[in-house]
Amino acid sequence: MNRRTRHLNCSAPKRWLAIGIVSVLLAGAMPDHARADGFDRWVTQLWPEARALGVSRTTFDAAFSGVRPDETIHQAAGNQPEFVRPIWQYMERAVSDQRVSTGRERSFEFDNLLNAIEAVYGVDRHVVMAIWGMESNYGGHLGDKNVIQALATLGYQGRRQRFGRRQLLAALQILERRDITPDLMTGSWAGAMGHTQFIPTTYNAYAVDFDGDGRRDIWLTIADALGSTANYLRVSGWQPGRTWGYEVIIPRNFDYSVVGGARRLVSEWQRLGLRLPGGAALLHPGNEADLILPSGADGPAFLTLRNFRAILRYNNATAYALSVGHLSDRIRGADEFSKAWPVDVLPLTSSQKVELQNLLNRAGFSVGTADGVIGRQTRAGIRRYQTSVGLIPDGYPSVPLLNRLRS
Ligand code: CA
Numbered sequence: 001m002n003r004r005t006r007h008l009n010c011s012a013p014k015r016w017l018a019i020g021i022v023s024v025l026l027a028g029a030m031p032d033h034a035r036a037d038g039f040d041r042w043v044t045q046l047w048p049e050a051r052a053l054g055v056s057r058t059t060f061d062a063a064f065s066g067v068r069p070d071e072t073i074h075q076a077a078g079n080q081p082e083f084v085r086p087i088w089q090y091m092e093r094a095v096s097d098q099r100v101s102t103g104r105e106r107s108f109e110f111d112n113l114l115n116a117i118e119a120v121y122g123v124d125r126h127v128v129m130a131i132w133g134m135e136s137n138y139g140g141h142l143g144d145k146n147v148i149q150a151l152a153t154l155g156y157q158g159r160r161q162r163f164g165r166r167q168l169l170a171a172l173q174i175l176e177r178r179d180i181t182p183d184l185m186t187g188s189w190a191g192a193m194g195h196t197q198f199i200p201t202t203y204n205a206y207a208v209d210f211d212g213d214g215r216r217d218i219w220l221t222i223a224d225a226l227g228s229t230a231n232y233l234r235v236s237g238w239q240p241g242r243t244w245g246y247e248v249i250i251p252r253n254f255d256y257s258v259v260g261g262a263r264r265l266v267s268e269w270q271r272l273g274l275r276l277p278g279g280a281a282l283l284h285p286g287n288e289a290d291l292i293l294p295s296g297a298d299g300p301a302f303l304t305l306r307n308f309r310a311i312l313r314y315n316n317a318t319a320y321a322l323s324v325g326h327l328s329d330r331i332r333g334a335d336e337f338s339k340a341w342p343v344d345v346l347p348l349t350s351s352q353k354v355e356l357q358n359l360l361n362r363a364g365f366s367v368g369t370a371d372g373v374i375g376r377q378t379r380a381g382i383r384r385y386q387t388s389v390g391l392i393p394d395g396y397p398s399v400p401l402l403n404r405l406r407s
Pocket of ligand 1: 209212213216224
């Protein structure tokens with residue numbers, strides 16, 4: 001029996017709570033070995049919750065065997081950049097020529113598997129491939145962190161304690177089911193695991209055993225990984241036989257006030273003058289779609305359909321979902337977008353967004369509290385300002401717009 005196990009046999013939770021509080025108070029002044037004891041106690045306090053979720057003592061001890069907090073995790077977590085990468089820079093890397101060509105090669109290689117996945121889930125194979133490419137570069141970057149250690153580090157201290165603790169408990173449940181062994185359960189610093197980069201709660205909800213060997217293995221079994229991705233998309237509302245969306249051309253004298261407004265039938269967008277690049281009629285006229293202009297009126301525009309929102313469930317960022325959609329089209333053989341990105345119209349950083357809101361408020365285009373969040377109210381204020389100075393009212397918060405307001 002190791003020392004941690006003996007702690008767990010103690011039936012005085014309040015005592016441990018008191019020691020926990022004292023250890024938090026003293027943590028800053030303590031030498032490393034004392035802080036490590038604090039981690040032991042934190043693990044001890046986690047046990048009753050894990051047990052209540054069906055985790056056995058054996059699994060719990062095996063998972064935490066030799067696990068100490070890993071400072072590199074906090075460094076990775078703290079190094080999230082404040083500046084905003086323009087969407088075209090993000091997409092240049094996300095939808096690189098290398099990723100397109102590898103995606104095409106892998107599609108041939110896994111043709112039988114992709115047929116089977118399409119038959120079961122109805123999710124377009126190219127989208128499954130695109131997500132695989134986005135998440136792990138087709139298995140090239142699975143992440144080499146011990147997931148239990150990474151999540152325990154986040155759960156023990158720092159700004160992501162709630163996330164770390166919840167995901168850690170979910171990870172213990174995965175180990176309890178023997179889907180994977182602790183040493184093979186690797187992932188990113190934030191606990192995103194395997195080919196699909198599922199965090200443990202996502203894994204527990206959506207991972208499938210597609211090859212039928214009794215284990216849901218998204219780390220070493222491509223069939224399970226790609227099947228899990230398709231299952232996640234299907235449960236998120238993927239509609240078989242439909243697209244995520246497509247690029248559209250906006251006519252002159254378009255009423256930009258409809259951007260970011262109500263969802264409309266594609267046939268209605270057609271009536272408002274939108275066309276495919278080249279002038280052809282819009283696809284799927286009976287479907288509802290959103291019009292998005294990720295970099296304002298100067299950049300490409302897109303109609304996004306129901307399947308785009310399914311991709312957003314995977315990762316709730318427009319740049320991500322658009323990259324998945326575009327990469328899937330490119331793997332299928334489509335061209336790049338017809339309209340170029342406006343590389344000199346940079347998006348705003350968080351602090352610049354606050355400054356923009358303050359300037360709009362001061363100039364009488366009331367946008368409410370300057371919180372750095374560009375919501376409906378801020379976009380409406382931007383549009384009123386743009387209209388007042390003769391700009392296209394696309395509601396897009398850019399650096400040129402901020403400069404104009406400053407002067
Ligand atoms: Ca399996």
